[in-house]
Amino acid sequence: MxxxxxxxxxxxxxxxxxxxxxxxxxxxxxxxxxxxxxxxxxxxxxxxxxxxxxxxxxxxxxxxxxxxxxxxxxxxxxxxxxxxxxxxxxxxxxxxxxxxxxxxxxxxxxxxxxxxxxxxxxxxxxxxxxxxxxxxxxxxxxxxxxxxxxxxxxGDWSGIMALTEPQAGSDVGALTTRAEPDGNGAFRITGEKIFISWADNDFTENVSHAVLARLPGAAPGTKGISLFVVPKYLPNGDGTSGEANALRVLKLEHKMGLHGSPTAVLAYEGAKGWLVGPPHGGMACMFTMMNNARLGVGVQGIGIAEAAFQAALDWATTRRQGGAGAIVEHADVRRMLAQMKADLFAARAIALDCAVALDMAQATSDPAWAARAAVLTPIAKAFGTDVGHEVAQAGIQLHGGMGFIEETGAAQYARDVRVTSIYEGTNGIQALDLVGRKLSDGGEAVGRLLDEVEDAAARARADLPDLAGPVWRAAESLREATDWLLDHPADRGAGAAPYLRAFARVLGGRAHLRAAMAGDGARRRLAAFYARRCLPEVPGLLAQARDGAEAVLAVTPADLSS
Amino acid sequence: MxxxxxxxxxxxxxxxxxxxxxxxxxxxxxxxxxxxxxxxxxxxxxxxxxxxxxxxxxxxxxxxxxxxxxxxxxxxxxxxxxxxxxxxxxxxxxxxxxxxxxxxxxxxxxxxxxxxxxxxxxxxxxxxxxxxxxxxxxxxxxxxxxxxxxxxxxGDWSGIMALTEPQAGSDVGALTTRAEPDGNGAFRITGEKIFISWADNDFTENVSHAVLARLPGAAPGTKGISLFVVPKYLPNGDGTSGEANALRVLKLEHKMGLHGSPTAVLAYEGAKGWLVGPPHGGMACMFTMMNNARLGVGVQGIGIAEAAFQAALDWATTRRQGGAGAIVEHADVRRMLAQMKADLFAARAIALDCAVALDMAQATSDPAWAARAAVLTPIAKAFGTDVGHEVAQAGIQLHGGMGFIEETGAAQYARDVRVTSIYEGTNGIQALDLVGRKLSDGGEAVGRLLDEVEDAAARARADLPDLAGPVWRAAESLREATDWLLDHPADRGAGAAPYLRAFARVLGGRAHLRAAMAGDGARRRLAAFYARRCLPEVPGLLAQARDGAEAVLAVTPADLSS
CATH class of the missing domain: 1.10.540.10 (Acyl-CoA dehydrogenase/oxidase, N-terminal domain)
Known part of the structure; x- marks a missing residue:
């Protein structure tokens, strides 16, 4: 199909x-x-x-x-x-x-x-x-x-990001690529980068590399990092592409999926580059690029969830088992499909909420919108890609034995989407960002967002009590968990992942509520499913989020290897 | 490593x-x-x-x-x-x-x-x-x-199972392969089978196929199925392998994983076979073979979870990020590893409990042991393979970008284990078996098992109150959910999967309790982690299990495709 x-x-x-x-x-x-x-x-x-x-x-x-x-x-x-x-x-x-x-x-x-x-x-x-x-x-x-x-x-040129080095992945501050001034306003970049998506291609005129590197005398860690653009071909004065820059693709990785996207190890061998932003200001530039990309990666998960869901639904409505009708008639199959669709809806709504906040921040310069986008970005990235993974895996499962056969295509969705939970900051890093940087305003931006969720639930209460009640209660318990995390900074890391998931569930609840208010019976039935089958996850997630670091860190590395 | x-x-x-x-x-x-x-x-x-x-x-x-x-x-x-x-x-x-x-x-x-x-x-x-x-x-x-x-x-010969046909997967009763008496006490088997694991090899003298087929005049559905052994080479009177039987491997599938295991489409073209068990008694024979294999497949998931956990732990204790130490020092990484180990422990314990019940049934002929094994088999299969999948996926995640690169090996574990949730009855089928056939005694076998869990928790209460309390409460809420399902047979299918998962969580709790009672501090800390981080899932799961079919079936196929 x-x-x-x-x-x-x-x-x-x-x-x-x-x-x-x-x-x-x-x-x-x-x-x-x-x-x-x-x-x-x-x-x-x-x-x-x-x-x-x-x-x-x-x-x-x-x-x-x-x-x-x-x-x-x-x-x-x-x-x-x-x-x-x-x-x-x-x-x-x-x-x-x-x-x-x-x-x-x-x-x-x-x-x-x-x-x-x-x-x-x-x-x-x-x-x-x-x-x-x-x-x-x-x-x-x-x-x-x-x-x-x-x-x-x-699109005559493509642009890529070259951040990661063998010893510097999530810890970007550990990178060692050097940038030396060439005396003519440009720089010579030397170092090796790994996991570079689309490092090269055979269809654009040129490839502009955004490379993180250190200027001479730069401070250690993230404060000493600067951003450069390093083109594959050095441009001539008239804008045409001239001689090749001193950079090489050393190898392409053999990956689990996303085979059509070349992932390279790159060597910069005194490649000519130009500084973007102030010296040592590379992290801010990187986060501009990265935040945009984080939302974009969340959306990748959503796109795959859509494709995997379509394929699974087609299979379930045409595949017959158990005498009577198609397998979609079985309650357990219907449950899986409804969950896929309900989660996809929630993830897509969160990503679009994040995009709206970014647009409004640009259009209005109101810092509240920027703060809203900052809160939503890690949720959109992590939940979008988690849903992409979960829906693609459910798609395999729904296909039964056929799901494991590559010709079906269900397996490719699952293999391709797998990296989205990892690149542009692993989903664990997203969760730490949410409970760390994104709560560093004392929870103000999160609080405003939860106010809106609760207001929406309160307004819907008369029309849709069975939906509005659970959404309001979930939001309120998320607020309490947020307060707890604010009071227990040392416990945030151990609770970050379940907190992010619970947050996504609450935002998904609001989205389904909006859909049920605006939409037809189908929207209402899917929203009811979400309230009854997805929101019940929240108390367990928040119990974990508020459990603190003690039980986690008590399990020592020695315990783990015993 | x-x-x-x-x-x-x-x-x-x-x-x-x-x-x-x-x-x-x-x-x-x-x-x-x-x-x-x-x-x-x-x-x-x-x-x-x-x-x-x-x-x-x-x-x-x-x-x-x-x-x-x-x-x-x-x-x-x-x-x-x-x-x-x-x-x-x-x-x-x-x-x-x-x-x-x-x-x-x-x-x-x-x-x-x-x-x-x-x-x-x-x-x-x-x-x-x-x-x-x-x-x-x-x-x-x-x-x-x-x-x-x-x-x-x-092991001079290998034995395989040939059950599935293109139109008969989970619905084995739909199979059409025919068996005609040859007048000399044997039968001629004709039909096509798919997804046949290890259908052939180049290292055993012979391959004995256990084939489900229909005798002439057999009833439709599962009541008309008989089991035959069909050897690749027809044995000579002296036991040596003689001429080739009339069967062919038509093709091998291109699979997501488990590439070393050939999965075939097989054609039986009047192949000679011998009846196993009574005519039309194939389902009972199949379930003997299958129940054994179901436990075995659950154990496959556990084996992969072990291997994936070892690799992830090795990576986490040697990979440095974020300045200080290895990534195992980060709370979110420690949480993931502790969860992997705690779940692996629980799944392994359930599989071994099931094996003990099967051994005791054989050794004592006490039907209570057989009933115990019958309850534990679908849980051991589904939870063992779910844990295999989850731990292997967490292993990829813990490796970061390296997890997506095939050379690392983490991806292979995830690809290989994926089919274990599907073959020998999908995990959805296992859940339906648990709430269907395995509750058909009115919940007696489940009730006895839960009595034992609660007794164990009660005995541990003085020593380990923080563990025993949550296990007892989870068991009691599982008992209530069981009673609810017994009273609501039409709602069982829609609640089957979360019910099975909650059941596994409760049995895992007992296993961790036993370990904590018998073991050292490391066992107690892992058990505490399980009680605080895994058992909180149970109320949400049981809320879904008891939610009934209404909200699920309300989402119509038309809703899903709208």
């Missing part, structure tokens, strides 16, 4: 759950009229269904290869990429000064959702470029912006 | 948790003295660590192949298999009349655990033979037994 972009579902989210209308009501995004957005989404859906989805299996069966130092991408990927670039999809939310469409990130998020479901391995390429556009727009010098942004926005 | 068989951990389980001593106290198993068992386990561990574990990656990288109709197994597998057969491991719990060692299944289960962790793909082969030995021992005619059992027990 071919993937079909969930166009009407996304329209429902934008119109009735995420509230794109408030974004479109700002002068900044006045062009995002319902007609324009509708046309954009329909055109994106056509691209996804007709051009990208047919490439997905090819990427898995014919991984990108390294031949004599040159990356050869999977069959059809070059054509697929050109369709993305020529359609203007890379720069959908980029500034019109650089040739972008200037639409809200919320709309770009819906498009990325569809593209992820169609062909995750290829979609990762423009997603990374979008992160670099964001970073250069915020932190690049006017010269860098004028030179790079039009090429990245058009 | 190479796999190391968990010898002392298994000894602790047998001596202090599962209670092998009560099995050894029966006349039937009097030979299972501590010295004998210790020597057997040590020898098995040597085989696993030195011979089988080194084959694991080879099986993944060099899948079994079909060449001109002949299966070529992965490099080294033939030698590995010979070491298993020559060591007498296939027939470890088989009757000494047929050359078996006659040891308790409990001991064989511990050995299978180690072998699964060492090389799951190869271990599946003798596991299937053990199921066929069991079926023939119980249901075969004296002639069949005399002829087949010595060859299967020695």
């Amino acid at each position: 071919p993937y079909r972009s969930p166009l009407s579902e996304l329209r429902f989210h934008l119109d009735h759950v995420a509230g794109l209308s408030q974004v479109a009501a700002t002068p900044r995004f006045a062009e995002a009229t319902p007609d324009t957005v509708g046309a954009v989404l329909s055109e994106a859906a056509r691209l996804c269904d007709e051009v990208l989805a047919p490439l997905n299996r090819s990427g898995d069966l014919h991984p990108a290869k390294l031949e004599n130092g040159v990356v050869r991408t999977s069959p059809g990927f070059a054509e697929g990429y050109r369709a993305i670039a020529e359609g203007g999809w890379v720069g959908l939310s980029a500034d019109s000064r650089w040739g972008g469409a200037g639409l809200p990130l919320t709309v770009a998020t819906a498009v990325n959702d569809m593209m992820s479901g169609a062909c995750l391995a290829l979609q990762l390429n423009p997603l990374l470029t979008q992160g670099q556009i964001e970073a250069l727009s915020r932190h690049g010098s006017p010269d860098l912006q004028t030179f790079y942004l039009p090429k990245l926005t058009s | 190479p796999y190391r068989s968990p010898l002392s951990e298994l000894r602790f389980h047998l001596d202090h948790v599962a209670g092998l001593s009560q099995v050894a106290a029966t006349p039937r198993f009097a030979e299972a003295t501590p010295d004998t068992v210790g020597a057997v386990l040590s020898e098995a561990a040597r085989l696993c660590d030195e011979v089988l574990a080194p084959l694991n990656r080879s099986g993944d990288l060099h899948p079994a192949k079909l060449e001109n109709g002949v299966v070529r197994t992965s490099p080294g597998f033939a030698e590995g298999y010979r070491a298993i057969a020559e060591g007498g491991w296939v027939g470890l719990s088989a009757d000494s009349r047929w050359g078996g060692a006659g040891l308790p299944l409990t001991v064989a289960t511990a050995v299978n655990d180690m072998m699964s962790g060492a090389c799951l793909a190869l271990q599946l082969n003798p596991l299937l033979t053990q199921g066929q030995i069991e079926a023939l021992s119980r249901h075969g005619s004296p002639d069949l037994q005399t002829f087949y059992l010595p060859k299967l027990t020695s």
Whole structure:
């Protein structure tokens, strides 16, 4: 069964759950009229269904290869990429000064959702470029912006991130790549980077590497890191690509999935680069790029969940077992499918809420919106990718023996999505970010968000008591757990992961409530399922979140190996 | 880091948790003295660590192949298999009349655990033979037994199961393979079977297929199914293998994992076979084979959980991030490892409890033991394989980016173990078995088991109040949920999966309690972790189990596709 972009579902989210209308009501995004957005989404859906989805299996069966130092991408990927670039999809939310469409990130998020479901391995390429556009727009010098942004926005060049080193993964402060001034305003970059997604390709004119490195005399740790752009080909004065820069792809990794996306070990051997942002200010630049990418990765999980759910539902409604009808008639199968759909709905709503907050922060400069986005980003990333993993795994399970056979495609979704819980900060790191940095305002931003959830539940109480009550109670217990974590900073790490999950459950509850208020019987029944089958997880999760570090750390490394 | 068989951990389980001593106290198993068992386990561990574990990656990288109709197994597998057969491991719990060692299944289960962790793909082969030995021992005619059992027990022949057909998976009653009497006491089998694990190999003299088929005039559904043995080579009168039987391997599947185990589509083209058990009595024979295999598959999950845990722990104690020490020092990483170990312990204890019940049933002929085994089998299968999946996935996560790279090995564990939640009855089918057939005694067997759990908790209350209290309360709420399900038969299917999970959590609680009573501080700390971090899941699970079918079935197929 071919993937079909969930166009009407996304329209429902934008119109009735995420509230794109408030974004479109700002002068900044006045062009995002319902007609324009509708046309954009329909055109994106056509691209996804007709051009990208047919490439997905090819990427898995014919991984990108390294031949004599040159990356050869999977069959059809070059054509697929050109369709993305020529359609203007890379720069959908980029500034019109650089040739972008200037639409809200919320709309770009819906498009990325569809593209992820169609062909995750290829979609990762423009997603990374979008992160670099964001970073250069915020932190690049006017010269860098004028030179790079039009090429990245058009997709003529792609942009990648080179952060990780063998000894510096989650601990980015441990990196050792060096940057030496060349005396002409540029720098010479030397070091080795690993796990570099789309480090190279054979379909863009040039590849702009965003590289973290240390200037001479830089402080140790994250305070001594600077960001550079390092192009694969050194640009000529006229903007054309000139001679090759001193960097090499040393190898491509053999991965569990996402075979169509080349993941490289890169060597910078005195490669020429240019500073982005102030010296030693690389972390702030990286977080601009990374926060954007974190939301984008959460959306990757959601796109795969959509694709895996479609395939599982198709199987369940056509596969007959047990005499009577299709297996969807069995209660346990129905339960699994309802859970998949309810979780997918919740994860998508959280991601779009996060995108709306980012758009509103940009449109209004109100710091409350930025703080809202900051809280939602780790939840959108971790829950979106967890749901992607869980739905894809449930998809395998629903297919029975066929799920384990590669031809079915269910296994590929599960293998491809697996890395999304890891890259751009593991989901454990997201949880630590949530209970750490994102509570560092004393819980103010979280408190405001929970106020809104409780207000929504209170307003819905008369109409939908069976939904509103559980959502309100879950939000209130999350508030109590938040207060507990605020009072027990040393216990936050041990409770971070279940706290994030409970937070996502509460936000999912609000989203289902909104859907039930605005939607038809189907929305109400799915929301009721969520309230009765998903929200009951919350007390157990919060009991873990508030249990403290003692029982966890009491299990010593020696205990673990005994 | 190479796999190391968990010898002392298994000894602790047998001596202090599962209670092998009560099995050894029966006349039937009097030979299972501590010295004998210790020597057997040590020898098995040597085989696993030195011979089988080194084959694991080879099986993944060099899948079994079909060449001109002949299966070529992965490099080294033939030698590995010979070491298993020559060591007498296939027939470890088989009757000494047929050359078996006659040891308790409990001991064989511990050995299978180690072998699964060492090389799951190869271990599946003798596991299937053990199921066929069991079926023939119980249901075969004296002639069949005399002829087949010595060859299967020695491992000279392997035994496989051919049940599934394209239209008959979980619904075995839909199968259409035909068996026609040949007038000389044998039958001609015609039909196609799919998903046949180890359908063929290039290292045993012969392969005995246990095939489900229909006799002429058989009733429709499961009541018209009979079991046959169909050898790959027709045996000569002297027991040697003669001409090829009329069966063919049509193709091998391209699977997500377990590449070393050939999974075939088989055609029987008038193949000669012999009836096992009475005509139309195939389901009873199948369940003998299958119940044994279900426990065995649960143990496969446990073996993989052990191997994945070892690898993750090694990584976490050597990988440094975040300045200070190894990542095991981070609370969230410690939490994940403690959860992996605590769940592994619980799953292993449940499997060994099930094996003890089967041994006691055999040794005492007390139907209460058989009923106990019947209750524990679906839990051991589903929870063992769920834990295998969860621990292997957590192992990937703990490795960070390295987890997604195939060379690390973490991904292989996750890919290999994935099918164990599906084959021998999906875990959904196990849950339905638990709430259906296994409650068909009015909950008597479950009630007796819960009495024991509560008694154990009550006895431990003085010593370990923080553990005993939560275990007792969880058992009591499980009892209430059981009563509810007994009163609401139409709601059982919709609550089956969370009910099974909650049941496993309660049994895991008893196991940790036993360990804490018998063990050192490390055992007590792990048990405390389990009580504080795993048991809190139970109320949420039981709320789902008791929620009924209404909210689930309210979400219609049309809702799902809207």
